[in-house]
Amino acid sequence: MDSRLTVGIDVGGTKTAAVLMSGCRTVLADTVEPTDRSAPPEQSASQCRRLIDSLLEMTHSARDALHAVGVGLPGLIAPDRTFRDSIILPAWRDVDFESLLGSRLGVPVTVDNDTTMAALGHFASLRPHGRPRCLVCLTLGTGVGGAVLLDGIPLRGSDGTAGQIGHLVVEPSGRRCDCGSKGCLNAYASGTAISARYAELKAEESRPHDASAVASNIDLRTALRNGDDAADRALREAVNALTTAVSGMVNVLNPELVVLGGGVAGLGRRLTDPVQAGVSRHSFPAPARRVRVCVAAHGPLTGAVGAAVTAGMLSGTEPSDSFRLCHTVERDTR
Template sequence: MQKYAIGVDIGGTGMQIAYIGENDGIIKKVQIPTEAKNGGADIIERLSIEIENLLDENIMGIGVGTAGQIDNEGVIRSCTANFKDWKGINLKTELETRFNLPAQIVNDVQAMSLGEMIYGYSYPNMISLALGTGVGGAIINNGKLYRGTNGSAGEMGHAVLVPFGKECPCGSQGCLETYLSGTAIEKRYLELSGEEKKGQIIFKQDDEYSKQVVDEFLDYLAIAVANIANTFAPDAVVLSGGVVGSLEPFMDDIRTRSLQFTLEANKEVKILRSNLLSDAMILGAASTIFTEV
């Protein structure tokens, strides 16, 4: 018999809430703004209204993927500054108390990785690298999400790419996030040209500054992907997030550059764009109810 769950994706600007079947995938979905600046209580209240509208007797539980570092008890341990009063909330307890259903809370990129593994590429050993406003990551090991001791495993965006490089919002320097995020791409273009341009335009333009920014980005990404391949020896490294929408014309180049730095034993690694795009997180979030996380 098919299982059903509510899947939730809480992003910096928008939330998706869906009725999901283990076999059928997304059956019904709604989207609302996150309005993170209004605080955690407001997010939970508006989210709860949408969950209530989707609930029926078939729902087994509520799976959530949210921005931030989430511990194994469902507590949000850290988050980006635009989320007011989000840190410290036990989202698992909040939802279980409201709906008398089991809830599972994971980081948004961890949810995305589960979605790709279960509903997308189906590789049992897979690393997700999410390139968006920031950079995140997640680890699938032998078909299971690897969360580490405290739930935060996979934060590859804060691995150091350039020692003592650009300052990162996390407090360190030279993190992947400071070179590979959409924000980093736009900042680099501004540094070189004195003009502000959106990342999607930079990837499409043919001027000297755009070429330089994209070339630097591809080199940094290749090093990051090769480091991941050499460290984890996965079946695949899956690139996701907002930046990935611009990468289709560059995928062969990314593979070629990455393999220059990849050990011989790992040269069979597949380097792929997300198969599910924006649906990966919400499907992965719901999957935490269907299977053990």
């Protein structure tokens, strides 16, 4: 086993995933726990350390083999690498999580936005001939995150806020978003929004005395498989909003690849096929012909993989040029 180990952690609104990766980019182990969104940063740092200990124990690895840790967090990352704020983690504001976790571990810690890490995780899965010049990534989970890679390098903007695709307005007078605006993509295409819309439609159908009882028993994927009209409509509305946002990104950025991650992307081609078709109808012909819509390469672990790869690169485990990110990531199947 390669002695240079890195850990990647993806803190989501519902789950926190972690992977242990060797220096030759093999995923050795992974684990997932629920996320406590009300927890302060110190408690989350303790959870991260516990996840790391679990991964090392699972693979019988020594702690001194751990070379670096990467963490993807669902919020705005300032240019000085501090975690600025987040709708998903309301107790966090202006947190130096790199130092907070690094002091507990004694190894370098790299923090970035969770969707940026997912974009890098997908990029790392591609072989050199398949590497796009421009990649757009959206994670559809508790919220809608966004990231853009140009030649493998994240587009950040002057204030570190570039890539907030979830807050593109797709319906100016539409649903209220958690950010305070109206009609954001986040209010239509997040897993939270789709489930809420499905609950609303089912409540309208059955007129129950307690609509929350309907929401509590929802299994959207089962409903879709069973041909539930309300589920189909909720997903169709999400796809329409997603198509509007992605078509705009295609016209502006001319990407070769649009990657969809997060829990909603588990729908696979039921999601990607109508988005691809919608983009073909609503974008300029040339970029519409070029772009491909796909799901994230490592499913719900893509963000964690990206965090591990990024941490290894920035800490010196691997050469620091961005093109190393195109080398493929493999899984240990022993």
